[in-house]
Amino acid sequence: MAAVDVNAESLGVPRKQLMESSGNAVARVCRDLADPGSSVAIVAGRGNNGGDALVAARFLKAYDVTVTLLGRPETISTDIARENWEALVASEVDLQTVTDSVTFELGDPDLVVDAMLGTGVTGALREPEATAARAINESSATVLAVDVPSGVDADSGEAAGVAVEADHVVTFHDDKPGLESLDCDVTVEDIGIPAAAELFTGPGDLLTLRRDPQSHKGDHGDVLVVGGGPYTGAPALAAQAALRAGADLARVACPEYVAREVQGYSENLIVSGFDGDHLTTDHVPGLLDVAADRDVVVFGPGLGDHDESLAAVREFLSAYDGTAVVDADALQVVPDVDTEATLICTPHQGELVKMGGETDDDWETRRELVREFAADLGHVLLVKGAYDVVSDGDEDRVNRTGNPGMTVGGTGDVLAGATGALASVLPPLDAAAVAAYANGRAGDAAADEFDGGLVATDLLERLPAALEGYQHE
Numbered sequence: 001m002a003a004v005d006v007n008a009e010s011l012g013v014p015r016k017q018l019m020e021s022s023g024n025a026v027a028r029v030c031r032d033l034a035d036p037g038s039s040v041a042i043v044a045g046r047g048n049n050g051g052d053a054l055v056a057a058r059f060l061k062a063y064d065v066t067v068t069l070l071g072r073p074e075t076i077s078t079d080i081a082r083e084n085w086e087a088l089v090a091s092e093v094d095l096q097t098v099t100d101s102v103t104f105e106l107g108d109p110d111l112v113v114d115a116m117l118g119t120g121v122t123g124a125l126r127e128p129e130a131t132a133a134r135a136i137n138e139s140s141a142t143v144l145a146v147d148v149p150s151g152v153d154a155d156s157g158e159a160a161g162v163a164v165e166a167d168h169v170v171t172f173h174d175d176k177p178g179l180e181s182l183d184c185d186v187t188v189e190d191i192g193i194p195a196a197a198e199l200f201t202g203p204g205d206l207l208t209l210r211r212d213p214q215s216h217k218g219d220h221g222d223v224l225v226v227g228g229g230p231y232t233g234a235p236a237l238a239a240q241a242a243l244r245a246g247a248d249l250a251r252v253a254c255p256e257y258v259a260r261e262v263q264g265y266s267e268n269l270i271v272s273g274f275d276g277d278h279l280t281t282d283h284v285p286g287l288l289d290v291a292a293d294r295d296v297v298v299f300g301p302g303l304g305d306h307d308e309s310l311a312a313v314r315e316f317l318s319a320y321d322g323t324a325v326v327d328a329d330a331l332q333v334v335p336d337v338d339t340e341a342t343l344i345c346t347p348h349q350g351e352l353v354k355m356g357g358e359t360d361d362d363w364e365t366r367r368e369l370v371r372e373f374a375a376d377l378g379h380v381l382l383v384k385g386a387y388d389v390v391s392d393g394d395e396d397r398v399n400r401t402g403n404p405g406m407t408v409g410g411t412g413d414v415l416a417g418a419t420g421a422l423a424s425v426l427p428p429l430d431a432a433a434v435a436a437y438a439n440g441r442a443g444d445a446a447a448d449e450f451d452g453g454l455v456a457t458d459l460l461e462r463l464p465a466a467l468e469g470y471q472h473e
């Protein structure tokens with residue numbers, strides 16, 4: 001939800017606007033539950049759940065409304081809730097604040113609006129919330145809970161202690177799984193979050209990437225890139241991209257003569273060369289051994305399409321059961337390989353067609369086609385284009401970052417390497433979506449500087465900033 005909020009904000013729909021819609025929806029349900037002139041007691045907490053009800057107070061002029069804030073106004077925890085409180089103060093609405101359980105009084109209202117705590121909370125209710133919840137449960141008023149009854153976990157429906165027993169819940173945007181087990185009416189209200197905030201990647205997607213300060217070397221990914229042959233730069237780009245996207249270790253397995261060059265690109269890489277000038281099935285047992293201890297394998301950058309190399313990819317994937325990003329010439333093997341591995345395939349549209357998939361100029365049609373093909377394959381697809389389409393056959397994401405300058409060679413290798421690093425820490429669909437977003441963002445930053453003259457290594461340098469997370473209240 002936090003990710004969707006940030007994406008909505010980046011589309012020009014800030015959270016305060018969503019709060020206005022939520023508050024409006026709360027007031028609408030109040031009107032359904034109580035006649036004009038009835039007394040309505042709004043019990044508001046200090047977070048955004050309380051903020052929703054503070055908005056509702058402005059929409060209930062035909063009612064006898066009292067608003068009780070649990071806690072001192074200075075401790076309201078978000079700017080948008082505080083602004084809505086201040087608007088009520090300035091409007092001389094009937095307000096009271098309660099800082100302890102002794103002074104809490106509910107009175108005898110017809111309707112209670114429980115807006116103490118919503119989805120931002122875990123654990124048992126503290127005071128004065130717990131006392132207020134008991135008073136609400138003892139009263140004969142109809143109880144309307146905002147988003148989730150206070151004290152109930154929105155995901156599980158369980159309560160760690162006392163919780164509000166609501167007659168009705170008005171929840172926003174989407175059903176909350178925890179509400180199903182409760183004995184009350186639930187209304188789901190659309191609050192105007194654009195569908196695009198969920199479909200298109202955006203800055204909110206980066207929220208999933210916050211690093212744990214307690215983590216150790218290897219926790220953020222140990223990635224093996226297998227490739228190189230006719231193309232020598234590709235595996236080096238992919239491996240460096242994995243490091244720039246946060247992997248702790250990046251290894252490259254490639255033909256011996258390529259290995260010398262790859263090592264020349266960066267001393268940060270661990271490179272091992274195998275004999276000959278291309279991958280063959282003779283190399284597969286050794287690769288499987290190395291791959292077994294890695295988080296993710298990125299298979300394909302610069303590999304070439306020698307029959308012996310493709311046979312080796314087939315043999316590797318048949319025996320491998322970890323996570324692999326498959327790119328470039330290795331992709332054509334995927335449709336007829338029987339594998340236990342989790343694959344993220346990163347074709348451009350030409351490679352997609354070569355795999356047996358279909359494409360279309362219209363991105364919405366392409367989205368349908370990609371979803372169907374991903375379902376057939378049983379793997380995640382990230383199909384590159386002006387709009388990248390990511391699908392696991394069930395859920396889809398679309399990425400709009402990037403620019404025409406990125407058609408230069410090597411940007412696909414950067415994307416494959418970044419996807420490998422992210423797949424060590426995120427589920428496959430998310431890894432592909434975040435990688436596409438960040439790769440395009442890095443490309444946009446490079447284009448700001450170099451226009452159409454950008455090169456793939458410009459993206460490498462800009463990947464860390466492109467992956468930087470967002471602070472959100």
Ligand SMILES: NC(=O)C1=CN([C@@H]2O[C@H](COP(=O)(O)OP(=O)(O)OC[C@H]3O[C@@H](n4cnc5c(N)ncnc54)[C@H](O)[C@@H]3O)[C@@H](O)[C@H]2O)[C@H](O)CC1
Nearest residue numbers: 018019046047048049077117118119120121124125126147
């Ligand atoms: N897009 C959306 O999801 C929207 C949601 N809205 C509403 O926002 C709330 C969630 O708001 P948030 O500020 O994140 O959290 P809460 O209001 O639920 O709670 C924060 C508040 O509670 C205090 N607190 C924490 N734990 C406890 C405890 N155990 N006992 C007592 N108090 C506790 C904490 O200190 C904070 O002050 C969501 O439910 C929706 O109602 C929107 O406004 C619209 C968009």
Ligand SMILES: [K+]
Nearest residue numbers: 114117148150
């Ligand atoms: K609530």
